[in-house]
Amino acid sequence: MGEAHAPDALDRYLKTQGKFGSANENDLKAKAAAAQEYAAKLASEYYQAEGGSLVAGATAETSDSRLPTPDSFTRSDFLPTSQADMEARGWAQCDFVLVSGDAYVDHPSFANAVISRVLEWAGFKVGILAQPDYTDPQAFKALGTPRLGFLVSAGNLDSNLNAYTAHKLPRSDDPYSPGGKPGKRPVRATIVYCNMLRRAFGKVPIIVGGIEASQRRFSHYDYWDDKVRRSVLLDSNADMLVFGMGETQIVELAHRLNRGEPIREITDVRGTAYVKKDAAFLDTPEFAERFGKPKFTLDHENLLAPKEPRPKGRGPAEGGNLDRVQEHQVVSPGTVPQHRKNYAVAFKTIFDQQDPVRGRPLVQRTGKLHVVQLPPARLQSEEELDRWYDLPYTRLPHPDYKAQGGVPAWLTTQHSIITHRGCMGSCTFCAIWMHQGRTIQSRSADSIVKEAESITGMPSFKGYISDVGGPTANMYGNYCSVQQTLGACKDRDCLLPDPCPALRQHIDTQLDMLKRVRAVPGVKKAFIASGIRHDMLIDDNNTKGLGDSYIENLAAHHTSGHLKVAPEHLSDDVLMRMRKPGLHKYEEFKTRFIEASKRVGKEQYLVAYFVSSHPGCTMDEQIRLAEYFKKNNWSPEQVQDFIPTPMTPATAMFYSGHDPETGDFVYTPTTMREKRRQRALMQFKRPEFHGRVRKALREAGRTDLIGSHKDALVTPGIEQDWEDDNPARPAGIGSGPSTLKKRNNPYRGRKPGGRRRRGK
Template identity: 40%
Template sequence: MFLPMTRAEMEKRGWTELDVILITGDAYIDSPFSGVAIIGRVLEDAGYRVGIIACPDPRDEDAFKALGKPKLFWGITAGAMDSMVANYTPLGKRRFQDDLLPEGKLTRPDRATIVYTNTILRLFGREVPIILGGIEASLRRIIHYDYWDDDLRRSVLMDSKADYLVYGMGEKTILEIAHKLARNEDIRDIRGLCYLSSSPPPEGIELPGWDEVKKDPLAFIEMFHLFYANQDPITGKRLFQRQTPNDAPPRYLIHNPPALPLTTEELDHVYELPYEHDAHPLHKKQGRIRALETIQFSLTTHRGCYGGCHFCAIGVHQGRWIISRSEDSLLREAKRLTKHPAFKGYFFDVGGPTANMWQMDCAKKAKSGACRERHCLLPHPCERLIPSHERQIRLLQAIRRLPGVKGVFVASGIRPDLVYADPDGEAYVREIAFYHTSGQLKLAPEHTESKILSLMGKPDLETLLRFRRDFLRFSHEAGKKQFLSYYFIAAYPGCSREDMIKAKHFIQKHLHLTPEQVQIFTPTPSTYASVMYYTERDPFHPERKLFVEKNPSEKQKQKDILQTSLEKAKKKP
């Protein structure tokens, strides 16, 4: 049974009012790949009455009034993507479709978190708290660079006028909030929570405030270093930051330490709640949801990523820890999905942010937190990691042996450097090539030039080329015509036209193709890459200025270089 989206569905459950109403910019897909579905199911599992308002039109007041008002709180999320990323290309053009909405129609408003909150305030006032969550709110929780304004913006709590913000993976935080609100207790001490105050807390680390970061790019860099260094659940401290100018009444963002991560047992429980693994019937009537075709029969093996790519928000949102599900839990979910009426025999992905990090991490993190003095994978994988793919191979083999299963694929990213940190890494590549590639496997080198890869937080390409050789060799041995495709980024901070020409030459010489997947860089909030883009400096060496391409036509030319012949690229003005 889906969580209710209508009064009629509430009545079927015998409910006359709800404890919590969740509003999302996505269609409601009842799947553990949907954040709002997870939060809804976790609250339901704890005994709360939860309803969902999905992709409402802000001009339609009845859509927001459909379920009445909640007893405990409103939960608001823009959805699985930042609404500005969902609505606009990197060159600022309006997108044609949104894969998370019926028929791809662009109904998600710009800055959806703010729009939905303002609508609730206008219609219902502040009778119960409004709590923000999801990736848009999470990555905009402190002062941040906004690419679409090309300027700094304050915390989304300031701009939305919401009461609280839950950041990161919010199951523990949202449950504690619900329990305390039900008992009329103060929630401001809960981990993973942000709120506003007219005065700073008695203790904590102060981040450079509005006047400082607006005036000085170096202060903005210092702010982000302090912020990033305190995102570990073991070592992270309370942060606070002035959001208003010094000549205005003070408003401080209070940023509590991160929530403790779920245990394996807790994560198993979350992913085995009674999801329908389908879109709500109201959406099914409205048309095809393209994202459903990918996530409906896929399995999430873990959360988090210690890859540390500077353009990626996963480290700040999901964390640098790997929290893995158990093999038994994944097999139970796979068995249930084989009974789904729409299952046709294929699991389209078994993985996470990086597929081959499942059950790989170091014991030190659980005791003393992630290292501040070194990177987990650069310049080479840390010796404390557990570089063995044996368990993942065993898991994939067990899933493909289930009755009714015709194919099990790995579509998530694979880190070749981690593959070859495993003495038996070739066995993993062989397994993927023989059994778990649906014709094409995607890798993400992002660039080829060492100086750009360093700015990206990516390794050199030695292990990628080795992976390519092994994958093609094993595919040939398997008698399969399979290919590798590669993601590249154009116009990354520090990258010039000449760097893209060098990349084109490398790709032609070593990969023997013209890449199809080339994305112009988008500075998303709360990433080191966005700090580089805004300040035009290397944040790890602030004295070094970076060339940053900000002209839209020149950005397009960088992309075109990789997708045209080398001769034309050199001649293009």
């Protein structure tokens, strides 16, 4: 196995090791042979488990080096992106072509790099088609027809979120594109790419994945359209959807396709979803025994507003209120229509089955079709995670981007290390715990140290590892015996109101790992920039007294002057809807961190993140928060306006007006006017926001905060704010594509095929 590529692999290993002046050629050859043997052993594990072996067309290409030296890499070290690259490898055809909305960056922080390298490890030939011209079908033929199928991902972010702000204005840059220039990918990229592939290749299998496809696998509220859209599987016409972290699913699918199984007949891979017209197989004893009895959520049609006749020609400029995020303002329980209440019920049904241990299959009908989701993929072991992150990433953007200014997102992650997956936090506005799960899956310290050693070999490395962390850095190594055997608790948060007694915080394990990373030759500092969950560290019972030790290590070794923390809000009511701890816990952590910084002889501060216009946040609550900032002489720069992204509990609250967990009514700011004013109150010191702040205070009956006294938020002055009040102002104030077309953005006015829309 792998003999055809052994000389190339050995040459690469010798070239890489030679950079560091290794002992002698015989030692290097021995190391390379051992590495190849180990990689072959790993690859064979799957084949043996499946009772199969490699066949023609699926030659394994294994790597033997974990010490990349980017200045020595060439195009051949990246996966093919052109026919010339394929010919250089002696390939007549790819097994898979991965179509990505992101630029091709061969780094483990980029999901498409991980999936493609995993498939390469499994023995398949993978080509990368990054950001093809979505208006030209010929652009999708650059790598020819793959032998087994296409893999499609919109990229590391939802393409709508990548393109538009919380106020539905086009973003001025795209950090995942060459030179940071926007317009390289379409909005709803998964749908556009799949339909272009169907036009170009017909019935070739298409598998979609990534955060966009995962979070849109069922009927979902789309903030940018202000409507409930059906599953992305139906709009994209894809054959299969891989949700969550997809390594195990994609490897199994690849081998089954390689054995000749039609993709439409593969209906038993955990962590996948697909569409069936006839769902009779779901009622068979065999299916129920393997996956559990399927659970049906509400049909797509039950989530739609009743159809009402609409006058012809009515558009946003004629009869609609351009200042709305939603066409329906949820202000009291009696104003919530039934279809919106249904949305909260449907979301709760879906949400409850997203655990890999206790989750059951889910089915949602849309017309005559059934969207079927199998239970999430099983949890990955430490050995598996080590394997995926030990693959031969170059850790670089593709050489083609050098002349275009590189890829900005890579600059902030090139020297970073991912230590674990999953998050116990359960923040309702965050997609991570839906995508990666609540159970923490950690890499071994050996694997992490190995990656740190490889980073020191990069010419761009100056001694500083920018981040050693994950979704929440201090959750590394955390363990819950209940989650492993019974799944994450259905009716209890892991951290609220206090950390669960069943949670085991292995702080000593993480401190030992961080110490080993710091000890790697060439590493001056290893920062923690991915943020921490502060309430976990001040619970002295749960931390077994190690919380203060962690905080002191954080202050002494892993903070670059400022530490990111996310209290999010002041109001207990709002924090309850966010599933976040009370502000008093932030205050206690702040005190401990400042004291620890003083003990180690440093002057350091916290960078606090806050969210405006979150469901549950009234104008009165926001004014209270502004008063708190005034009292504490704060002027927060890190303010995020809540964006309802698909398939999160907060988005369900935003659209339905109800908390899907409790069924309680939740007031939600749903007009652009209120969203802008809530944000302005958080940054009331900025002169450009004074007009909005005065209006908000006057309408709330809080004119006592307008004046020159010490408690005032703003001084008296004019309240006119053209952007805030002019309903005819141009561009992007309303909801849906009819407004987005008005913006000066690269997506307007064209269908995927490049033809102009009518009226353009």
